[in-house]
Structures are given as C-alpha cells and as structure tokens.
Amino acid sequence: MSLDISAPFMDITREFLHEIPKTDLHVHLDGSLRLSTILELADKQGVELPNGANTEEELADEIHMGEVCEDLDDYLKAFDVTLSVLQTEEALYRAAFELGEDAAKENVRYMEVRYSPLLHTREGLSFPVIVEAVAEGLREAKRQYGIMSGQIICGIRHITPEASLRLAELCVAFKDKEVVAFDLAGAEVDNPPKDHKEAFYLIRNNNVNLTIHAGEAYGPESIHQAIHMCGAHRVGHGVRLREDGDLLNYVNDHRIPLEVCPSSNIQTQACKSFESHPLPFYISYGLRCTINTDNRLITDTSVTGELEKVVDHYNLNIGDLRRLIINGFKSSFMPYRKKRTVTAQACTEFDAIVSEYENQQGEEAIKDPNVAQEIAFQQLAADARKPINDVSLDRYPPLRGREAEVETPRKSAPETKAPFDSSVDDHVGTPEEDSPDMDADERPEPSSDDDESEDVTV
Numbered sequence: 001m002s003l004d005i006s007a008p009f010m011d012i013t014r015e016f017l018h019e020i021p022k023t024d025l026h027v028h029l030d031g032s033l034r035l036s037t038i039l040e041l042a043d044k045q046g047v048e049l050p051n052g053a054n055t056e057e058e059l060a061d062e063i064h065m066g067e068v069c070e071d072l073d074d075y076l077k078a079f080d081v082t083l084s085v086l087q088t089e090e091a092l093y094r095a096a097f098e099l100g101e102d103a104a105k106e107n108v109r110y111m112e113v114r115y116s117p118l119l120h121t122r123e124g125l126s127f128p129v130i131v132e133a134v135a136e137g138l139r140e141a142k143r144q145y146g147i148m149s150g151q152i153i154c155g156i157r158h159i160t161p162e163a164s165l166r167l168a169e170l171c172v173a174f175k176d177k178e179v180v181a182f183d184l185a186g187a188e189v190d191n192p193p194k195d196h197k198e199a200f201y202l203i204r205n206n207n208v209n210l211t212i213h214a215g216e217a218y219g220p221e222s223i224h225q226a227i228h229m230c231g232a233h234r235v236g237h238g239v240r241l242r243e244d245g246d247l248l249n250y251v252n253d254h255r256i257p258l259e260v261c262p263s264s265n266i267q268t269q270a271c272k273s274f275e276s277h278p279l280p281f282y283i284s285y286g287l288r289c290t291i292n293t294d295n296r297l298i299t300d301t302s303v304t305g306e307l308e309k310v311v312d313h314y315n316l317n318i319g320d321l322r323r324l325i326i327n328g329f330k331s332s333f334m335p336y337r338k339k340r341t342v343t344a345q346a347c348t349e350f351d352a353i354v355s356e357y358e359n360q361q362g363e364e365a366i367k368d369p370n371v372a373q374e375i376a377f378q379q380l381a382a383d384a385r386k387p388i389n390d391v392s393l394d395r396y397p398p399l400r401g402r403e404a405e406v407e408t409p410r411k412s413a414p415e416t417k418a419p420f421d422s423s424v425d426d427h428v429g430t431p432e433e434d435s436p437d438m439d440a441d442e443r444p445e446p447s448s449d450d451d452e453s454e455d456v457t458v
C-alpha cells in the first residue's frame with residue numbers, strides 16, 4: 001500500500017497539544033518560578049538581583065532564559081538567582097502553588113516536582129518545614145485546579161554523600177505522604193552516583209522509588225551505575241544511552257522509563273541540536289520515553305512547548321504522540337492501582353479530543369492506516385485480557401496478521417459488564433475490575449510497572 005504522504009496524519013496543532021492530558025515527571029521547583037514572582041519576592045525580602053535587574057526582561061537576560069549556555073557555570077547562575085528568593089516557607093509555598101497552577105493551565109494532570117531541601121536552609125528552615133511548605137503549595141494547586149502531584153527529593157552529586165544520606169532519611173520519613181521518590185541531581189562529571197551508595201541503600205531498603213539524573217553530561221557508565229549499582233527505576237535524561245547498545249537494549253527490555261527533556265538538553269549542550277538528539281531513535285526503537293520540561297523558567301518552556309518541538313522536529317504522528325502521553329502516565333510514581341485508573345482516564349480523554357477535532361474538521365483525523373493500526377494496537381493490548389467482543393474496532397481498519405494475538409483472552413479474563421473503555425492502555429481499569437491473576441502477572445523490578453503487553457505486541 002502506498003502512503004499519501006501529502007496528508008498522512010492529522011495536523012497536530014499547538015492548540016491540540018495544549019488540550020490533551022499530560023504529565024511532567026521531571027521538573028525542578030527552583031528552575032520553574034515565574035519571572036514576576038522572583039521580582040516580587042526579591043523586593044519583599046530585600047534580596048538584590050544580579051546587576052540590579054528589576055524588570056522581567058532584565059531578569060530574563062541575567063538568567064539566560066531559554067538560551068544555549070556557554071558552560072555549566074553559566075547555566076547554574078540562574079539557580080543562584082532563584083534560590084536566593086526561595087529561603088522562606090511563604091516563598092516555597094508560592095513557588096509550588098504557582099508551578100501547579102501553570103502546569104494545570106496547560107492540562108498537565110500529574111507532575112512530580114523535584115528539588116533539594118538542602119538548598120533552602122540558608123535562613124534556617126528545617127527539612128520537614130521545607131517539605132511541608134512545598135506540599136501545602138501543591139495541595140492548594142490540587143484544591144483549585146485538580147492537578148495531582150508528588151515531590152521528589154534530590155540529593156546533590158557535588159555536595160557530600162553524607163548530605164545525600166540526610167536527604168534520603170528525609171525521603172524515607174515522608175514516604176507515602178508528600179514524597180514519592182528520591183533523585184540524585186547536580187554536576188555529573190567527576191561525581192559518579194556510586195559515591196552516594198549509602199543514601200541509595202537506605203532508599204532501596206525502605207522500598208522508596210528512585211530516579212537518577214544520568215547520561216546527561218557523562219557517558220553511559222553513569223546510566224549503568226544508576227541502574228545496576230544504585231537501583232534506579234527511572235533515568236533522568238539518558239541522552240548518552242545511545243553510546244552503549246547493550247545497555248540500551250537492557251533499558252528497553254526492562255521498560256525503564258527515560259525522563260527526556262529535549263530543550264534543556266540543547267540548552268546545557270548535552271546535545272547540539274534537535275537534529276542530533278537521540279529521541280527520535282529512542283522512540284522508533286521502542287524505548288519508554290517521557291517528555292518533560294526540566295526547568296520551565298530557565299529553559300523557557302512548558303510541556304505543551306516541548307511536545308510541539310518534538311512533534312515538529314521529528315514529524316511524529318498521532319499514534320507516536322499517544323504513546324508518549326501514555327508513557328508519561330505509566331511511568332509515574334503513583335501507586336499502581338491509582339495509576340491504572342488515571343492512565344485509563346487520560347487515554348479516554350485523549351481519544352475524545354481526537355474525535356472532537358475530527359468533528360470540527362469534518363473528516364477523519366487519522367488518515368494513515370498505519371497510524372490507525374498503531375493506535376488500535378495500543379487500545380487492543382489494553383483489552384487483551386478481555387473477550388474480544390468487548391472491544392470496539394469499528395473505527396479502525398482490521399489488524400493484519402495480529403488477530404490471533406489479541407483474540408485469545410487470558411484464561412481467567414474477567415467478563416466485565418461495567419463500561420470498560422476500549423482505549424484503556426494495558427489492562428488499565430478501575431480497581432474493582434481487577435482480577436487476582438492480573439496482579440500475579442506483574443513484572444519484577446527494576447520497573448515498577450505492569451507487564452507491557454502493548455509493547456510486546458507492537
């Protein structure tokens with residue numbers, strides 16, 4: 001079959017990307033303030049901004065907002081500025097709330113906000129007070145906008161391993177409350193993650209989720225250590241994973257999510273350009289990529305903005321985009337049962353928005369049969385454990401040669417009578433729809449996610 005490449009896909013507009021449900025799993029609190037908030041906080045706290053900046057334009061210049069940085073010092077300068085006004089409970093509350101507000105307004109439904117409490121103690125705040133202030137800001141954002149979130153506590157590579165251990169203890173104390181995971185951030189060169197192994201041991205010993213910045217400014221050895229010596233469940237960035245094919249396959253086979261932050265990678269020169277970024281290769285190879293902002297302020301971006309760049313630069317179609325969105329929800333550190341429900345809702349909403357665009361445009365949005373088939377695979381895999389009769393295939397073309405795989409339900413697949421959305425990813429459903437054998441089928445570590453039937457069949 002020849003493809004009509006003149007109009008193969010639905011036109012993925014910024015408006016569409018804004019509207020769809022999204023996640024942000026890698027966003028730094030201290031890199032994501034509003035310019036206006038820094039100016040107001042500085043004024044109120046009597047903090048002098050660099051070169052006396054007192055307008056948003058001057059401040060944007062000083063922090064090199066959105067610019068490609070000359071070097072790491074240049075990049076870190078921005079954090080000196082943001083951290084100078086983030087030393088009070090009120091400021092932390094406000095930064096967290098406004099981050100939640102900004103994200104919610106672009107339809108981010110779930111985010112994991114990371115920061116290191118160690119960097120907010122200059123005026124005497126204690127670790128628990130810092131965590132509570134951020135938590136209260138995020139709770140208020142949830143109350144007002146419904147956005148769900150969790151905190152990730154960061155150890156810092158270039159500060160001492162002892163400090164990381166203190167932060168790991170904090171993480172353990174707040175586990176299952178405000179904090180969902182531990183991270184290691186900071187300068188990657190000359191600071192291997194294994195130096196902080198005591199902190200990681202405490203984290204793992206207490207069954208806390210773990211993500212580590214790795215393969216951003218250092219080679220794949222850093223990713224190898226993060227996964228195998230430190231026990232990371234996700235990898236922050238992973239740009240240089242492509243340099244080690246064996247490790248790349250391991251990450252792929254074990255469905256270890258990558259928190260990709262494309263614009264940030266170019267800003268910090270982890271990659272020279274979008275063209276040389278490994279993301280399109282990772283996507284085509286089947287790696288579980290998620291798209292994130294890293295620093296909304298410093299990188300001058302949003303999740304919508306990142307998705308727009310990715311779609312435009314790599315000519316992604318609606319099927320690719322749907323998978324990236326699903327990956328975001330599936331890779332979150334939400335408790336598994338909640339994650340199933342939230343992912344199901346996101347899939348339903350995504351498909352409804354596609355239908356809405358179809359109606360507006362008066363034509364089928366998905367014109368390419370291969371794209372329709374990719375989406376059908378995603379949806380069918382979600383229902384692979386259900387009798388095929390429950391799955392609506394009306395709007396998609398037949399699946400050539402794949403029917404046998406999806407028509408054979410697991411022997412104890414539930415006869416679900418309740419509405420069960422055919423667009424649900426994996427066997428995502430409400431907890432009431434679970435059957436015990438579904439859980440028995442879960443994969444072991446390192447990934448905390450369920451078995452990935454759609455990844456196997458696609």
Ligand SMILES: [Zn+2]
Binds near residue numbers: 028
């Ligand atoms: Zn980061």
